[in-house]
Amino acid sequence: MLSEYFKDDVILFAPEVSGWNEAVDKVAAPLLKNGAIREGYVEAIKKSISSPGGTYIDLGGQVALAHARPEAGVNATALSVLHVAEPFLLADSPDHPITTMFCLAAKDSNTHIELMQSLAGLLTDADKLKALGEAKNVDDLKKVLS
Amino acid sequence: MKILTACSTGLGSSFMTQLNIDKALKELGVQGVETDHTDIASVTPESADTVFVGRDLAETAQGKNPDVVVLNSLIDMKEIKEKVAAALERHGVEVPNK
Numbered sequence: 689m690l691s692e693y694f695k696d697d698v699i700l701f702a703p704e705v706s707g708w709n710e711a712v713d714k715v716a717a718p719l720l721k722n723g724a725i726r727e728g729y730v731e732a733i734k735k736s737i738s739s740p741g742g743t744y745i746d747l748g749g750q751v752a753l754a755h756a757r758p759e760a761g762v763n764a765t766a767l768s769v770l771h772v773a774e775p776f777l778l779a780d781s782p783d784h785p786i787t788t789m790f791c792l793a794a795k796d797s798n799t800h801i802e803l804m805q806s807l808a809g810l811l812t813d814a815d816k817l818k819a820l821g822e823a824k825n826v827d828d829l830k831k832v833l834s
Numbered sequence: 835m836k837i838l839t840a841c842s843t844g845l846g847s848s849f850m851t852q853l854n855i856d857k858a859l860k861e862l863g864v865q866g867v868e869t870d871h872t873d874i875a876s877v878t879p880e881s882a883d884t885v886f887v888g889r890d891l892a893e894t895a896q897g898k899n900p901d902v903v904v905l906n907s908l909i910d911m912k913e914i915k916e917k918v919a920a921a922l923e924r925h926g927v928e929v930p931n932k
Binding site for chain 1: 845854894909910
């Protein structure tokens with residue numbers, strides 16, 4: 689199921705990023721490029737993260753699920769992922785170190801149920817979560833996400 | 835009984851948490867509990883018997899519903915199972931596989 693979404697260039701690896709803003713830019717870039725989202729969606733994600741309570745996208749295990757409302761600029765349900773070797777701080781908060789950021793574009797609050805089930809299944813699997821955290825390159829990520 | 839999960843947008847983190855709670859209910863052997871996800875602004879005392887939120891919405895959620903449960907991690911099944919089981923028992927639901 690996840691492999692349907694993780695095609696082409698939506699799996700990204702970086703040794704480090706300058707901060708959460710750059711992480712959002714990087715992870716959203718492939719979805720902007722393939723037309724799944726519009727520019728306003730990226731801005732909405734950043735605004736949401738910098739707002740009070742914006743770190744709610746921290747799922748735990750150094751994984752974040754960046755997303756905003758569909759009306760902020762979603763054309764098609766899509767997913768991308770960025771893994772960085774060096775943790776960055778979500779909303780500049782030391783309580784929220786992140787190494788893996790998914791970017792979710794959902795057309796509405798229910799049609800992405802299969803996608804979310806697959807993602808939930810992956811992230812609640814301790815072995816897979818560990819492999820995700822230890823990924824050294826795009827190929828390692830593809831193995832976990834396929 | 836109804837368990838609601840909430841996050842700021844009501845469709846990403848809260849949806850994932852709902853799915854994980856569904857999984858926990860299955861593992862705990864509990865049937866007949868309704869689950870749903872929503873945005874935090876829509877939560878009312880009538881929305882559900884229990885509302886699960888991530889730690890960063892703890893303050894926002896307080897007072898919106900009489901029973902708010904705060905999760906440190908939305909993907910840690912051990913924590914989710916423990917807190918779901920506790921919530922069920924608070925509301926008089928028997929938990930067979932605790």
